[in-house]
Amino acid sequence: MKNFNRILVANRGEIAIRVMKTCREMGIESVCLYTEEERELPHSSYGDISVALGGGPLSETYLNIDKLVQICKDYKVDAVHPGYGLLSERAAFANALEKAGITLIGPPAAAMEAMGDKKRSKQICEEAGIPLVPGYHGENQEADFLFERAKEIGLPVLIKASAGGGGKGMRIVEKEEDFLDALGAAKREAMNAFGDDIVLLEKFIVNPRHIEVQVMSDEHGNHFHFFERECSIQRRYQKIVEESPAPGMEDQLRHDICAVATKISESINYVGAVTVEFILDEDGSFYFLEMNTRLQVEHPVTEMVTGADLVRLQIEVAQGKKLSFKQSDIEQRGHSIEVRIYAEDPDNDFMPSIGKLLFVGESQLNSVRLDTGYRNGNEVTVSFDPMLAKLIVHAENRDHAIEKMLQALKDYPFLGLVTNRDYLSRILKSKPYKEGPTYTHFVKTYKDILMPTEISEEMKAMVFATYQLCDGRGAKTHTSAPAAIEGPWESLSGMRNS
Amino acid sequence: MKKKLILAGNTEEFNLERIGPDSVEIQYQDSKVSAHKVISGESTQFDVININGRNQRVKRVGDFISIDGKNYKVENAMAALSKKSGAEGNMTSPMPGKILKVMVSAGEKVTSGQGLLVMEAMKMEHTIKAPQDGVVSAVHYKEGDLVDGGVELLEMEANESSED
Incomplete structure (x- = not known):
């Protein structure tokens, strides 16, 4: 069994901080990375050792495998946690680390390539x-x-251009007598758009739900599931509200879908954390969609309902430890919801926004968790994903979790730039969301009821009162932050050169 | 005392009565609120203001205000006017990107809401529209140009009749 004294977190932002929190809790040192433009972001100094990646495109920084492996050697790192995105699913990175004798906290390269x-x-x-x-x-x-x-x-069946994309060469056929005409049209469109008229057929699922199962496996043949997450609320194919358990799901279906996910992990002798994604039809049939061989953005809802620390389990499994519990020990307790707070304007086609983050906010409610890579005074730029934070709540049932989330959202204004915060509240307050189940076309279907409401006269008066009573000199933090951490960086870069 | 503030882009007029150093009364149309400051929080904390007998956790930083789960942008009407110094409307790039299309040229008459220029930023198209009727006085970029965020893309002068 391997012993980790120091872990490099090959990622940035909220997920880097998330991983480093667990490292701290386990008494393991962490090495954090940052680029030229990330000096003021909290992840740059969250670990025990900060290492500068320099500037330039991602290929020169977070995606530069040679550079990262060299840093691992220079700082005598035992293992690397890749987070999600970036190099987390690159077999080349897994191979390079293996060659250097460094453990990747993730699946073997072969499993990554296969899935x-x-x-x-x-x-x-x-x-x-x-x-x-x-x-x-x-x-x-x-x-x-x-x-x-x-x-x-x-x-209904979906005709799709094999070479396709963007809805071109695509037809949904509901009646048999329409099939041949639709096929002809799809083929012509495909030929015009892609120069290739090969089409494929797929069952069209009218009301699909996105259900995924968290699985964790060790080297000793254990494959345990941590139940499901529902991630049907999406905009532009990206999840914005996730929860566990899936609302209204029957126990038998839950059992079946989780058993299938575990079986997939078993069938490829997987080791580590994996998420198996499914499409669930209204009649209860479900179909395999894809498998993600890494920690997912929405993993906190699973942690909230099962009480497990998935990053700790990932680290232990990577050390070669045996999962020290049984499947029946893992239970779903209560209900958890996560919302993703984005710097974007939902009332203007989800256009990303930029600016200076003046005030994040704070919540003192119980069982509320904010995973963020920003603090007051940080500049939000176009360089990275516009996700500002994930807000997660836990309560005894779904109704309580919804109410708690609505209150918790009030505690995190993310003042200074346009965000989707109020839009998220509108989703959670809406009747179709409260009643469930929710389908992947939720955002489109309920567009009208998710529109913003006008500002009331009284609210305007309250805003004016606030303006008059508060001087607005709230964000002083950014003046002290850079100066305070400038020193350690300089001494560190010196250390690297010596 | 009559006051003017711009809220969500609209100039609003209200009556302000200062009752004490930390206490005001606001009359806006048919709504009247009495408010006094209870706690001034640290920069990382909310302030507490009691409005009509209820404690509200609020925050103001510069022109931005958060109250009861929503954020508002409030600008001093006079300061906003002098900032514009005669140039009308906001025709700056919302973020760094590329100019896809320029639909007008200098000297052209345009009407309020008319699309003037299309730019692409973060893989999305964004159309810059005329904020009011007027004449385009200058176009600073051409198709294919890369621009930073917050730069002035075009200039226009308002029709005299539309000025108040």
């Missing part, structure tokens, strides 16, 4: 008897043949 490729992961699932969205992906493109396949799949 990272959508086509291969689907093949693996097919062989293991895991349900996939029914469809036809073959080469026979004769109209009559395709029509027969469509009837087998069952209507």
